[in-house]
Amino acid sequence: MDFELSDDQLALRDGARELLDGLADATRVRTVVDAGGGIDHGLWKAMVEQGWTAVEVPEEQGGLGLGAVEVAVLVEEIGRHVAPAPFLSTLLAWGALTRAGRDDRAERLAEATRSVAWPGPGAGAAVCEPRATGSRGAPTPCPSRRARTWPS
Numbered sequence: 052m053d054f055e056l057s058d059d060q061l062a063l064r065d066g067a068r069e070l071l072d073g074l075a076d077a078t079r080v081r082t083v084v085d086a087g088g089g090i091d092h093g094l095w096k097a098m099v100e101q102g103w104t105a106v107e108v109p110e111e112q113g114g115l116g117l118g119a120v121e122v123a124v125l126v127e128e129i130g131r132h133v134a135p136a137p138f139l140s141t142l143l144a145w146g147a148l149t150r151a152g153r154d155d156r157a158e159r160l161a162e163a164t165r166s167v168a169w170p171g172p173g174a175g176a177a178v179c180e181p182r183a184t185g186s187r188g189a190p191t192p193c194p195s196r197r198a199r200t201w202p203s
Contacts, residue, residue, distance in 0.1 A: 060124055067128040070097060075134040083135040091135045104141055112154070 056064065074094045083091045098104065106121050108114020115121075122142065129138050148154075 064124045067125055071128055071132040071134055075132040080133055095136045098136055
């Protein structure tokens, strides 16, 4: 058996490391922790834009269609940086929705927010859905503090 990472997996690791080196350095992480912890929204947005939350989502559903090894590569880099982002909990929630046959819900959430953020035990699951406001009905993103939550 070959336990070495493939060239693609090494490229994923290197890309993740580069992104996290730039957005989750010790100073930035300390700033988030000193401010009360939580999520670094700029970092989280970058992770979502890179497709990390869709790493295990099948390609026919708009994901990357990769597997557990690629998830492990990302989790290792996120842990190495102590990145303040709900990656693993979000991935687990996404998988649970899919395995529960709630593809319709998962797709709706993906369209509305590009992510589902499960911040951690006891914090509840936050799903932010854009709301139409004003006379023009333009959608506005809702900040996480105003997100609809469900008990854990």
